Amino acid sequence: MAELNAASMRDELHKIPELGFEEFKTSDYVANKLENLGIEFVRGVGGTGVLGIIRGAEPGPVMLLRADMDALPFKNPDGSIERVHACGHDGHTAMLLAAASRLVGKIRRGTLKLLFQPAEETLRGALCVIDSGVIDDVDIALGLHVRPIQDIPAGTCCAAVQHVSSIFVKAHFTGRTAHASRPHLGVNVAEAAALFTNAVCAMKLNPNLSWSCKVTGIDAMSSAPNIIPDKAVVMIDARAQTNALMDEMLAKLEAAAKGAAAAVGAEGSIEVMGKVIPAAEYDDDLVEEVRTSILEVLGPDKLAPNCATGGEDFHFFKKHKPSIKAAYFGVGAGCAPGLHSRDMHFDSKWLQNGVDVLVDLTLKKLG
Ligand SMILES: [Zn+2]
Ligand SMILES: [Zn+2]
Numbered sequence: 001m002a003e004l005n006a007a008s009m010r011d012e013l014h015k016i017p018e019l020g021f022e023e024f025k026t027s028d029y030v031a032n033k034l035e036n037l038g039i040e041f042v043r044g045v046g047g048t049g050v051l052g053i054i055r056g057a058e059p060g061p062v063m064l065l066r067a068d069m070d071a072l073p074f075k076n077p078d079g080s081i082e083r084v085h086a087c088g089h090d091g092h093t094a095m096l097l098a099a100a101s102r103l104v105g106k107i108r109r110g111t112l113k114l115l116f117q118p119a120e121e122t123l124r125g126a127l128c129v130i131d132s133g134v135i136d137d138v139d140i141a142l143g144l145h146v147r148p149i150q151d152i153p154a155g156t157c158c159a160a161v162q163h164v165s166s167i168f169v170k171a172h173f174t175g176r177t178a179h180a181s182r183p184h185l186g187v188n189v190a191e192a193a194a195l196f197t198n199a200v201c202a203m204k205l206n207p208n209l210s211w212s213c214k215v216t217g218i219d220a221m222s223s224a225p226n227i228i229p230d231k232a233v234v235m236i237d238a239r240a241q242t243n244a245l246m247d248e249m250l251a252k253l254e255a256a257a258k259g260a261a262a263a264v265g266a267e268g269s270i271e272v273m274g275k276v277i278p279a280a281e282y283d284d285d286l287v288e289e290v291r292t293s294i295l296e297v298l299g300p301d302k303l304a305p306n307c308a309t310g311g312e313d314f315h316f317f318k319k320h321k322p323s324i325k326a327a328y329f330g331v332g333a334g335c336a337p338g339l340h341s342r343d344m345h346f347d348s349k350w351l352q353n354g355v356d357v358l359v360d361l362t363l364k365k366l367g
């Protein structure tokens with residue numbers, strides 16, 4: 001079968017945007033292409049995911065190439081939801097299919113796993129894939145993402161996207177109600193919430209690493225303005241460049257909640273909302289190989305500096321199996337006005353760069 005074209009597949013996939021764990025048409029599309037290519041595949045991986053497998057005749061590492069497939073929901077004025085490929089995952093699926101069409105028949109050693117992952121935007125897709133056991137035998141994992149104009153120029157690639165660790169945290173405070181005219185009989189959690197907020201704003205962490213910790217909501221309202229409130233919740237958005245820094249931040253948040261509560265005689269605790277999204281932890285040698293591939297395949301003027309934004313559930317793979325050598329590169333596609341904008345657009349022609357790097361690196365490892 002002839003090589004598949006990433007640009008035209010992206011344009012087709014763009015017309016069938018589906019939300020996480022609902023990628024039915026998208027996974028049909030992927031399965032159909034893999035079948036036509038004669039590539040063995042499994043459906044229903046982590047829900048709606050698809051796993052293509054190409055086995056080499058000689059022993060060697062198991063290498064995983066990962067694309068995500070889901071779109072994003074945007075609310076219409078009438079309350080209905082419109083699904084839009086506003087993060088470029090249609091492009092990722094297209095790049096991996098195009099790479100597969102060039103790799104079929106060329107894998108000599110080891111095993112190549114082509115993972116079309118569901119539900120990245122919910123940050124649960126990778127965890128479901130892990131539960132399916134697909135990651136257990138993986139030695140090398142490579143991911144990629146189209147980058148917006150804010151990150152790197154269209155037509156370039158960067159060897160590493162330095163995703164940060166991120167999490168939402170709720171601080172809970174419990175006090176005692178009383179008539180506001182007799183505040184000494186109550187324990188006012190609005191005061192604990194205010195002290196905690198100040199402690200969060202005064203947090204100090206290593207300034208050589210990037211991090212941010214913001215109060216994004218305070219609810220300390222009692223049922224009437226003349227009642228001392230006894231329940232308060234403060235919402236936090238926390239981000240840290242490394243997983244160790246995130247651990248330190250969470251410990252400081254807990255100490256701040258307990259300390260702020262103790263200062264007014266209340267009880268304080270923190271609740272981590274879901275699983276902490278791990279920061280990128282890459283294998284330096286593999287990132288260097290990605291950089292070399294970009295230089296060799298695309299040319300020295302096409303190598304962009306590494307960029308650092310957002311979070312990615314791809315990093316749960318290494319958290320699950322720390323021996324995995326991981327890398328994740330950026331494909332400058334000129335996405336504008338920016339990722340997650342409802343009208344995000346880019347020229348599909350730039351996807352070819354991502355395909356070329358994927359193929360080059362895979363053949364160096366398994367060819
Ligand atoms: Zn996204
Ligand atoms: Zn994305």
